[in-house]
Amino acid sequence: MSFAHPSYLWALLGLLVPIAIHLWSKKEAKTIKIGSVQLLSESKSRQSSSIQLNEWWLLLLRMAIISLITLVMAKPQWQSKVNNSKLTYIIEPQLARNENFMARFFDVQADQEIRLLQSGLPINDIENANSEDFRSADNWSLATEMNAIETDSIIVFTHGYAKELKGARPETNHQINWIVLDSTQTVEKPLLAYQTEKNITLFTANNSPAASKIAKKNIEIGDVYQLTSNGDSLQVSSSSQGATKIPLIQQKALEVSLVYADSLSTDKTFIEAAMAALSTYLDREIKVESSLENEVNENKETDLTIWLSTKPALVSARKTLVYKNDSISNALIIKGEDVNTFYITERITTENAVTGRLTENLLNILDVDKELRELQANADIRSVTEADLKTNFIKNKTSKTHQASWNLNPYLWVFLLVLLIVERFVAYKRTQ
Incomplete structure (x- = not known):
């Protein structure tokens, strides 16, 4: 058993208070009525104090109440060993939005967890992967968070974007198996357009897992490129991607x-x-x-x-x-x-x-080109290999079990209530 707030155990010193009160309490004198004092033999009168334990049951009850109140404040927890889950899958939110990809996890066993590769590594929370405001996270920072998972094995499915690796390679106590799902397809994405007095220049990102380039060309307003009603955006029509709206920035000298x-x-x-x-x-x-x-x-x-x-x-x-x-x-x-x-x-x-x-x-x-570089960084899909994602594994010598904590406070509150009722009943009987 452990305590969430062990410093409160110092309050057990309060047990000395009822002990001191009971030790120094005097016995109440009893009055005996007699007919005449002539029949009593002379005795030496002496007033004495009784320094002894008085009323054992009441003392024990009050000490038990103080002890229980102290334990409730210290929040005791019962520890028991629970086996780790055998396998944990961690899936990048972009992949979790893909129904075809997620179909392979329909038959996972009960002792296999599915988590999202984002801050907090939420478990069985795949529906939140549909959030539109998802931002790419730092994979190595998330790898450090994986140390807290009670599992025997971790498999991570990710695109392995190079932009998601920040800082130094971390150390982990889990052997993490990274599976990089890359594509050889080159993606063209219009980023923004600059408009001057002479022309409009369109900047397009040509991204692939191997390279990221920016191409620019002068365009004319027509069927493919159209200005929006307020004139601050450009709508680009494409047979493969449909219509895309991008910023149109007035470029002054x-x-x-x-x-x-x-x-x-x-x-x-x-x-x-x-x-x-x-x-x-x-x-x-x-x-x-x-x-x-x-x-x-x-x-x-x-x-x-x-x-x-x-x-x-x-x-x-x-x-x-x-x-x-x-x-x-x-x-x-x-x-x-x-x-x-x-x-x-x-x-x-x-x-x-x-x-x-x-x-x-x-x-x-x-x-x-600050705006252009920021947009290009978001569109960058260059990827790294599984070897590049591998963390520095430090073997953990502890058992493949972890401690599960059970809060004992609800039971202590019930026991404390019972003791208070009994103490009041004993105190009432004492005065009778």
């Missing part, structure tokens, strides 16, 4: 404010050249407005402010790239204290513009 000092005018030239190269690469206009440090427009908000000056930079709610010499840093551009601040750590030259990847760093700071 990027505005860059470049503030410089005369001593850093050479650095300004390198940055302007890098922005021109990015404009060609992105097929998107980048407007660079250069101004001396004493001619800056403080009220103008741009997508990026580049501050090539030793004077304090203007505070901006948007992204800022500031020149700040740092001889210790080994990178040309580094992140600042917050997500919108970056620093140029040294003067820009022909050499470090290449080795320090100036153009690539500027592209990362602008972050022009």
Whole structure:
């Protein structure tokens, strides 16, 4: 037997209270009526106190009541050994939605569990796999949760998506058998479209278990591509997938404010050249407005402010790239204290513009394809092998049984009620 709150057992010291009361209680004097004291022989009168146990039954009942109240607070639990289930199936929710796949589990035995591969590993809860807001989980984090399952063997059915492996390979005390159900089919999925003054560019993900690529092409509104009524979405018609609605983002020119000092005018030239190269690469206009440090427009908000000056930079709610010499840093551009601040750590030259990847760093700071990358990550179906999913197995030397706990409190409450009734009855009889 164990206790959920063993610290409450200290309350058993309260048993000393009724013992002390009964030890020091005096016997009640009895009055005897006699006719005359002349017939009584003289005796030495002495008043004494009786220090002895008084009324055994009442004392024992009250001690039992205090003990039961203490046990109820400590919440005793009776432990018994229960055999582990022989086999546990864990199924990815996407597979659980497939009726043809689930048909193979109709005849599973009573000692074989079926759980979902999602947080909490819910058992026999397949109907919840139909939830539309299901998100891909971390398979290795879920593998750690499998340590708590009382089972002899675990078989996991999954697509084995690479995006679902995060962090370090975990250690588990179960030998987990991963079965990866992959497909050689390549899936084309339209992600989003950018609209400029000239054209509309559609980005499509071409995904397979082996690779994930993005293709783009210019499209025209017609039978296949249609604008929605509010104009913020594009409906793409396909013979295989039907009609799909994707976001249509109005892509405006990027505005860059470049503030410089005369001593850093050479650095300004390198940055302007890098922005021109990015404009060609992105097929998107980048407007660079250069101004001396004493001619800056403080009220103008741009997508990026580049501050090539030793004077304090203007505070901006948007992204800022500031020149700040740092001889210790080994990178040309580094992140600042917050997500919108970056620093140029040294003067820009022909050499470090290449080795320090100036153009690539500027592209990362602008972050022009953030929406596209997020959609591509959700559509990614690249898979890993069963060997890649295998965890580090640590053999558990404990018995293939686990302890089942039974709460004894309901029985203690009944017993306590009976004792209270008996104690009141004995106390009432004592006063008679």
